[in-house]
Amino acid sequence: MSLKLGVPSKGRLMEKTFDWFAERGVQMARTGEAREYAGAVDGVAGVELVLLSASEIPRELAAGRIHLGVTGSDLVRETLADWQAQVWELAGMGFGHADLIIAVPKTWVDVETLDDLDAVAAAFRAERGFRLRIATKYHRLVRDYLRAHGVADYQLVDSQGATEGTIRNLTAEAVADITSTGETLRANHLKILRDAPVHCSQATLFAARAADWSGAAPVLRVLAARLGVAMPGDLVRTGVEQA
Amino acid sequence: MTGAEALAAALLAEMQSAGAVPVAADILQPAETLLDLYGEDIRARAYVTHDPDLGEMMLRPDFTVPVVQAHMRIGAEPARYCYAGPVFRKQTGGRAREYLQVGYEIFARDDPARADAEVFALFARLLAPYALRPVTGDIGILKAAVAGLSTSDLRKTALLRHIWHPKRFRALLERMGGQGPLAEARAGLIARLRATPIDAQIAQAGQMVGLRSEVEIAARVARLIADAETPPIPQAEVAALEQLLALKAPASDALSTMQAMGWEALAPALDRLAARLEALAQAGIDPATLPFEASFGRTTMEYYDGFVFGFLPARDDLPPVATGGRYDALTAVLGQGQAIPAVGGVIRPELLEALT
Numbered sequence: 009m010s011l012k013l014g015v016p017s018k019g020r021l022m023e024k025t026f027d028w029f030a031e032r033g034v035q036m037a038r039t040g041e042a043r044e045y046a047g048a049v050d051g052v053a054g055v056e057l058v059l060l061s062a063s064e065i066p067r068e069l070a071a072g073r074i075h076l077g078v079t080g081s082d083l084v085r086e087t088l089a090d091w092q093a094q095v096w097e098l099a100g101m102g103f104g105h106a107d108l109i110i111a112v113p114k115t116w117v118d119v120e121t122l123d124d125l126d127a128v129a130a131a132f133r134a135e136r137g138f139r140l141r142i143a144t145k146y147h148r149l150v151r152d153y154l155r156a157h158g159v160a161d162y163q164l165v166d167s168q169g170a171t172e173g174t175i176r177n178l179t180a181e182a183v184a185d186i187t188s189t190g191e192t193l194r195a196n197h198l199k200i201l202r203d204a205p206v207h208c209s210q211a212t213l214f215a216a217r218a219a220d221w222s223g224a225a226p227v228l229r230v231l232a233a234r235l236g237v238a239m240p241g242d243l244v245r246t247g248v249e250q251a
Numbered sequence: 252m253t254g255a256e257a258l259a260a261a262l263l264a265e266m267q268s269a270g271a272v273p274v275a276a277d278i279l280q281p282a283e284t285l286l287d288l289y290g291e292d293i294r295a296r297a298y299v300t301h302d303p304d305l306g307e308m309m310l311r312p313d314f315t316v317p318v319v320q321a322h323m324r325i326g327a328e329p330a331r332y333c334y335a336g337p338v339f340r341k342q343t344g345g346r347a348r349e350y351l352q353v354g355y356e357i358f359a360r361d362d363p364a365r366a367d368a369e370v371f372a373l374f375a376r377l378l379a380p381y382a383l384r385p386v387t388g389d390i391g392i393l394k395a396a397v398a399g400l401s402t403s404d405l406r407k408t409a410l411l412r413h414i415w416h417p418k419r420f421r422a423l424l425e426r427m428g429g430q431g432p433l434a435e436a437r438a439g440l441i442a443r444l445r446a447t448p449i450d451a452q453i454a455q456a457g458q459m460v461g462l463r464s465e466v467e468i469a470a471r472v473a474r475l476i477a478d479a480e481t482p483p484i485p486q487a488e489v490a491a492l493e494q495l496l497a498l499k500a501p502a503s504d505a506l507s508t509m510q511a512m513g514w515e516a517l518a519p520a521l522d523r524l525a526a527r528l529e530a531l532a533q534a535g536i537d538p539a540t541l542p543f544e545a546s547f548g549r550t551t552m553e554y555y556d557g558f559v560f561g562f563l564p565a566r567d568d569l570p571p572v573a574t575g576g577r578y579d580a581l582t583a584v585l586g587q588g589q590a591i592p593a594v595g596g597v598i599r600p601e602l603l604e605a606l607t
Contacts, residue, residue: 090343114456116463117449118471120440123426123433126419130412131471132463139290151295158419160412163291175461197457202436 010056011227012219013049014068014077017059021211024103025078028211032235052234054227063087065214070094072218075228082108082186082209086146095214096240098232104211106186108146111198113175122157122203125182129161132181143167143180146206150184153206172196215240255351258600259335262353262377266333269373271355274332276317278339282307284316288584289553298339310339314354315554315578316585319593322358323586329359332595346570347601356595358582364523366594367558367577368530374562374573374596375536381606383562383572387502388547390414390576391557392509392520396495399516400488402427403481405474415553417546424492429483441479444472498545502528505543527558548574554581558594564606572606573598 015036016022026036035050036057047057058074065079066087078101088094112119119128129140140162144150147164154162167174167183172192174180184206187193193200213235215228225243232239252260267273279302285293297312311317314334322330335353342348355373357366375385397410406427413420426433444452449472453465491512498505506524509517528538548559557577564572575596583590 089341093344113460113463115453115459115465116468117452117456118440118444118468118475121433121436123422123436124440127409128463128471130409131467135467136462148295151291155292155295156418158413158416158422160290160416163286164294178462181461181463197460 010054011224012056012058012074014058014060014065014074016062028101052231069214069216072216075219075224077214080209081212082207086149098213098215099237101211106188106209107205108186108207109200109205110184111193111200112182114197114199120202126159133161139163141165141180142182142184143171143174144184149207255600255604259351259353263335266355271331271333274334276314278311279308280311282309285309296340319582319585332356351600352597354597358591358593363592364526364530367527368534370594371560372534378562386542386547386561388544388559390555395517395520402484427484428489496546502538502541502543554578556580572602
């Protein structure tokens with residue numbers, strides 16, 4: 009039985025993923041025409057390439073429909089409840105870096121840290137009768153982060169795109185969004201809080217706990233050795249008999 | 252009927268014989284009231300759904316809010332209510348998402364000590380057949396301790412707001428004592444804010460965006476600068492507060508320990524504790540063995556503001572079988588000006604069943 013490996017189906021994330029595997033002696037390529045989502049793997053027998061949208065890979069991993077998947081560590085943490093119970097994190101791949109940060113207007117000269125944001129949220133609510141709004145699409149990550157840091161009196165409002173613009177449009181007072189260079193934030197007159205980011209994301213190789221490993225574990229053992237990553241502890245014995 | 256439902260029915264019958272009137276509550280509750288009370292965290296804990304007419308609704312995460320609202324609408328005083336039914340909480344892993352709660356609530360203006368003792372003694376009697384460890388605490392004492400610090404009202408308010416967030420509370424206390432990284436960051440901020448006039452700084456920072464105005468920013472800057480003039484909270488007081496927060500002892504001993512601290516601001520709260528222990532003794536609960544933990548309820552029971560209690564299973568990894576406490580302030584918020592002292596608690600029959 010083969011091991012299904014889900015990789016992003018297009019763009020730089022796909023190219024970098026192919027490069028990362030190639031550097032470790034595993035050749036991947038899309039097959040057929042440019043628009044056909046099919047792929048092949050050379051170098052390790054029994055690996056089947058599945059091309060998917062990066063945002064669908066967490067769900068496919070959780071469902072166990074793919075054994076391995078490459079996607080952003082932010083997407084796994086955001087999409088999957090109790091993500092560690094659903095996937096093993098095998099390797100950070102060193103590309104696709106982006107930080108999930110909290111940003112406020114630059115003119116908030118009195119705000120530099122979460123400590124300040126929390127105090128402003130209290131004053132804002134007292135003054136205006138509603139909670140300070142933070143626009144984001146990363147609800148789970150941001151809420152967990154703010155809870156862990158004991159920030160109160162805020163509310164999250166959903167923003168699936170152009171999040172930096174919500175402040176100008178008066179639908180939020182602060183934003184929590186992914187940034188790699190900070191360019192968009194600066195263009196929208198925002199600054200990042202000085203605390204550690206909510207999450208430092210990078211492309212990551214994950215393995216699905218829910219997948220059927222009976223036939224795939226031996227394939228993973230060969231692949232893991234080639235890639236130089238450790239086998240998940242729980243899988244070390246699985247499928248040894250078949251191998 | 253499942254075993255847990257039968258247990259719930261039996262508990263409810265006991266509560267009715269204790270004088271409580273059964274009340275019902277809708278499963279669908281308006282999200283806004285709950286969000287207002289509990290904050291954004293409730294979204295992570297409650298199931299949210301949407302009604303085309305009524306807007307955002309939540310599957311009832313507890314009974315307290317609807318029961319208080321029902322009392323505010325129709326209640327005569329004093330009142331005792333009981334209820335049983337499912338509540339819904341988002342969970343991870345194998346924990347139950349839908350489970351029964353059986354609860355008992357007293358709304359009464361006179362003799363809060365006796366009402367506290369009545370609820371606790373009833374729960375102790377109903378739960379006596381099970382091997383559970385009772386714990387008590389008192390958020391009112393913590394509030395009194397904060398209110399008694401020698402510092403500005405601004406700082407006390409900030410600390411009181413975070414009694415239920417121990418990590419931020421500790422960080423604030425450290426900063427207000429002039430210690431640690433937050434104090435350092437704050438000193439840097441103050442130096443920058445003092446360097447040039449604030450309207451010039453705002454203008455220089457760039458274009459104004461968003462709802463928060465120059466006036467609001469300048470007002471906070473003024474508060475920050477005034478706060479910088481406030482002397483640090485004395486280390487002896489920080490230490491005493493830490494010592495108080497760490498106190499775990501049988502209730503009678505805890506009371507004498509706190510009395511011996513000689514902290515004048517605690518006196519009224521300690522008098523209330525003494526009256527409660529006396530009422531408990533009259534109700535057959537021995538304060539000399541009843542466990543008291545000063546920090547009990549700080550992480551989980553945000554709306555309680557006085558007596559708090561729990562009945563915990565022997566295994567640490569299991570949730571409390573029963574919890575409760577006094578929530579006078581909550582009734583003021585929900586009653587829009589009307590307030591009535593209230594105390595109550597809930598039992599989870601499925602957890603009881605699992606113990607047998």
